[in-house]
Amino acid sequence: MDPKKQQLPPKENALFKRILKCYEQKQYKNGLKFAKQILTNFPEHGETLAMKGLILNCLGRKEDAYNFVRQGLRNNLKSHVCWHVFGLLQRSDKKYDEAIKCYRNALKWDKDNLQILRDLSLLQIQMRDLEGYKETRYKLFELRPTQRASWIGYAMSFHLLKDYDTALKILEEFRKTIQKTTYDYEYSELLLYQNLVIRESANLQEALKHLNTYEANICDKVTLQELRGELFIKLGRKEEASEVYRGLIKRNPENRNYYLSLEEALGLSTVEERLKIYEELKEKFPRAQVPKRLPLNYARGEALEKLLDPYLRTSLQKGVPPLFTDIRALYNDSEKVHIIEKLMSRYLRNLEETGHLCETDNEYKEPASILYVLMFLAQHHSYLGDSEKALQLIDRALNHTPTLIELYIVKGKILKHAGDFVGAYEALQEAQTLDTADRYVNSKAASYLLKANLVRQAEEMCSKFTREGVSAMENLNEMQCMWFQTECAEAYYRLGQYGDSLRKCHEVDRHFQEIIEDQFDFHTYCMRKMTLRSYVDLLRLEDILRSNRFYWDAARIAVTIYLRLHDKPLSVSTGENHINTANLDPAELKKLRSKQRKAAKRAEQNKVEEKKKEDKKSKGSGNSDDLENTPSEDLVPGKLERTEDPLGEAIHFLKPLQMLASNRIQTHLMAFEIYLRKNKPLLMLQALKRALKLEPSNPELHTCLVRFLKYRNEQLSQSGPIVDVITQEVTRLLPTTDPTSLNEDFLNRRQDSLPHRLQAARSMVLLDSVQRERGLTIATAVDSHLNNRSHQNVQLVLEWLESSEFNASPEEVSHFKNQCHKIFPRARAFFPPQPPASTTNESSELSPSQSTSTANHNHVDSPSS
Template identity: 45%
Template structure:
């Protein structure tokens, strides 16, 4: 940047402003800017005003910054400095599109300015304007052909656009200029990056030749071996592939991928031959677990029994805590599960009578072996959901060694699977208090407390590991602890506390925004450090980051909350709909008032504590980067007052549809939103995608019925849309008879409780006068064989007034479920004097 129309003295001061900005000496820069502007001849000098505004922005004085920059721009619209600074100001506020416009305006007056071009390229890759990024990187290459970053940046632009041939030509041309230089890490990464592009382009033979011809220059030996082994396998060169993967196995015998690739490279699809290979590998590294576990997966019958017998005895003797989870994948084979169960029972009997795993064993076992066998037995019965036997064995384990933590954790999990979260919390909290320094136990206990609705207790538990002088929830949010946020949203949704649901979900969404923003610093870093393969992986990860399960969970609760707010608009600050308060009994209204008073009291208490500890908290608090102002807090009570809940729901739904199309829940939520919006084509699309993803999803029956009814009652206008609807509905309902479709579906899925229930809801929607009959069918459904999750699902939907049940009907269904799952708290009959323990 250079200032125009300034005499030498003022020009020197302007250069000092630039230097102070680069060195983050903002107060000195501000002083120099004021010296220039104090001269009456230059008090309206545009570029100085712009730099003064940029400096003020870094000091957090954003309004003054914008005033000065805009004033400077008005005084000199043809200055690339003013436009560039305005772009930097917009970038600091995350207004990337506006910043790009400013940079383009700056380039009109100085088209070859390297700094502006670099800044523009960063924003283009950040916003994934790949075509624009390609053009900018090409211009930078033309201006500085002697710089490595120009070649590499242009190659990355071509690669991201899928122009593999051009990207390879650019890299190969650049590599010719590096010949004769000693090999280093950066050149090694460049060679591997070039090979990865060849692999993506399907040029396996060329990629293999490339890495072999540059083997001495590639310093990352493990990456070289992995790529060589995979390429040999793709080209059908199995012997060479096996040799490479064997070398990789020798480097890391615990990598299961290397073992599987080694076995596959030998072409042995017969389990017996593959088993011999695994045993051969295990003999080379007897202490390695991975080859032995793979052998367990391949073996069957007596061979499996012999192998797993020895393995179980070794692991139980050592007391390996995750043994059950290590073997859990084998339980899908019923014969293997029965074999393991039979062996464990044999150990239990023999240890009781002879203190040995088998009567024929020579040495007696330590008492800990008996303890671990009882724990494993309890886990096996819990896996079968035989709660009575599981509790019997785990109680015996706790009596055997009361100070051992693992039995308490297993017992809490048994109660969780049985549906009694209150008892599960009790036992996991017992384990937590036995070792208050264990973060895992603390997090597990907090999660169970949230599942049981004990939000206050969960926050107290987490406070042991959060910053002092700051509320635990705030610190967890600051640390992007998203499991805590999603679990909190879950219990708030269950309690119909819509304001807090939306607050937690929007906090999760903000974390994902921050994760996307955080990639900004890696664009220049990766090209400077030549971590090119990792950089491409980062770009692809960021493009799909909202497909993560944490975002999926938050989006699910947020969308369902917005749908509720659309159906029952807000009437008061508690998040209750217009008709909900009127439907309450006097007792429920009193409870609500009591809840409001407790919440207000707690809020005031937290506020007082925050004021007392504010100095300590502010001292430790991380300051935002230069020019950035801390974003305003997310307030749930403001979010629930939205006037466009469906538009707000779409902000969560759009990423789900783009990044989680394989999840049936995505299309279920999409249909519900589009049905309320009256978007028929999108409703049809959602149903088709749901059927393709998982045709047995229970809600499809109801959605198909709603769709057929919508088409029948509202129809479509004439023209191309009507033709499309007719064609698509003909594919979905070949006979154009929704009742026939429901009957066919019932013959396929009607034995499943959730599907049966949704089919009854679909029939009731189709014929409202049959609602009572459909409800009776649900109450008469034989529950034997149904899962706890299915029963809770039906009860939740009955409570949401599906099929219009009376309190007596819900009590009848709960009673039937209680007989099947006596420990589950969801089905326990409520006592008149029982007060709600939920917050």
């Protein structure tokens, strides 16, 4: 279009400036009114059309917004305003790559526009385009050399690129320009950031010199001393480091890290040296807890008993409920476990006979309550696997004091470890009724309800603390309550409700995406407030965000379900499923399937609309715009569980794990399962090699190796470069390339481990169905001499028997359950089936095996707790 037609007369130009001001001040209706006045006389003015589109986007009319912006851009392709507006529109939709392209186009027509450059730099740091970020910050530095943010942003661009020398030169030049005041926190933060860059450049001597030079200007004295102590240790100046850490301990005697750093600074290597220094610190800080607790990690034998006795007695005298949690780390040593049990049994005997913890010690004259000794011993025996004795002890404690909430929590935990999830949530419900205002007890009760697959009851339990007028499930999603959502996903998975489970997994995935997007607001804020060290920590945290365990749990469940859906796709549930498709030709069958999919989609949309209407009614005067824009409205369970590309969805969850959780063997086992179904032999081999480096004796890895060798023999019989590479690597990695020999050798070496026997039996049946009876005998042997004979591992055997991979008969399953019920009498998974007449509404959700056998868990680990 002719550029002259895009120039506005003075009157309309003034109106256009008012549109810009209305947009900045969020006066959108006035902005639209002024835009209408301009477009009445100049209907093809590109920048006005673009601004109108931007304002419509703010009002939620996204489709109209894009139409106006694109029309404005077509009318004036050389306008930086049109390109900038298009970039803002793309940015609002989280299409950052497209927005960057728009900003670069805008800069072609106005290369020195500060606002566009600032917006571009924000997107570049958000996307971690560090080279582009450096160029943009340099341009901003050139245009505004007097602004503090220009210096800081330019220096930080070099720091993030690990060009420490250039970053330090810029920071030092900037520091010289600062006017210092008596107590300048921002100047102090700049100095500490400068010291961070020096330390990361590995110039430790210079970093220490920098701290000493600017000590008076650094306001955070604790951080100053901590950095000084750290540098002294790294430089080998141990004596000076010990003095620093002694000063820090004096300042805060309950900081565990200070004591450990003092040990390192003093070069303590023997147990005697450590115990001696802690005796000295105990005398110096008699009320501090840490110098009494840490020596228990090092002492052994009589020395440990001498230290542990007063420690336990003091805690029991005071009635410290989390005493077991405090010393649980000692249970890695069987000798220490024996000493703990001996002491606690003696206390119990003394209390029963005399009412005192110790007969001869006059220090504890006041009678201690037997309650906390019983509670500790109950936790002790539960941890060691003796659930029956633990329950006897906790019942004695409850008879003594039936109103102590902690006792019910301990009882619930004991029952959970024994496999009785129903008893566990009943105990927690009792605790919850004793204190209905305790949010922790409420959450614990909800967690145990989910482990029992009672999702609706768990939601009702949580609703006591969620916002009124909104369903608990929706409010917990808004609050990003991920522990609830991951456990909910596991419960739905065990119940076979794959769509609902996937919805929860995708909601967790979106939470992490939202957290990544939320950092956008901090790029300018942190530079303005000079919290530079925290900003760098934030950027580095965001880079590894999906290594968090909540994402791991959600991704594991999602991958498991998608693999199951790939192996056994769900049929489209429509009213036309009764049609006989056997006599239809392929074209007619394709039309029918398409029609069924559309009908199912319409049905799901109708359900969503009905739910929206119900939610609007329940919210009353709530904002309907917010409701319509809820991020999970497209997460329809029926649509999720009938996806056309389940393996593609599984890879979406897997990729972050491959980057951030590569130290977990399950990541590579899941990758193997996906690539096996995609017929990608090299990627399968890559996953197996990574798994072998982490845990070569893992039982599930063995099954994957056997399946890979079988796949190689059956699918890759022809010669070629891929076959040659695989053969070479397999020969190098494994003692034999024959899967049957590999499995027999594995079984012979791992006869005493229940999980290994299960995987050997699986491999045996996969390789030769004739050996089904032998595999059954190997897998179902649950003798007392076997290692890892927990009810969770035995339940995995049960799930395999009930799966389509083995397809055991009802008699075989019943025999195995009876056998396990004798060993684990409280585990609900092995209860005999209840008669139909006694089934209640609540127990109908609890199948005899806790509904854990409704899904095939054989591809990856079961997500059950």
